[in-house]
Amino acid sequence: MLTILTGRDNKILRTPASRVTHFDRTLEDTVEMMIDTMLNPEGQDVTGIGLAAPQVGIAKQIIIVTLNVNDKKEPKILAMINPQIIEVSSNFSNYEEGCLSLPGAYGRVSRPAKVKIKWQNVAGNWCEKKLDKWDARIFLHEYDHLIGKLFIDYLNDKEIARLTKQGHL
């Protein structure tokens, strides 16, 4: 089990992650541990639906994304290595988000409603997919972690003040 880093000013959370170049057993182990940590975060009574490697102190471009959340379809957990955005839609959607690295903090974030992406799987093979709804949102949230960005960066001063006052930031 890995420890989840928290805090809006945590240095690792704010540092862009580097590309994965070795597709080996260590990567597979990391992915497995990240999935376990996401599903059962230590000291938190929530289950994550996404996790990025910097959140567990690993400055690499690795994200875990759960697809089909809030859908009738079976949820599917995917590990994406070196993810890239190919295209985003011009229409946005606005929903409330939270983050395992900012326990208790929630706020509405506007993001592109659809996104076309590519990534490498744990074997190093490139995959491509179009995502929408929560799939797109979760991906974009986790992708942001790889560039040192947190969802609260999209909130206005008033919302930040509210979360700070509530003791969540």
Ligand SMILES: [Zn+2]
């Ligand atoms: Zn997050």
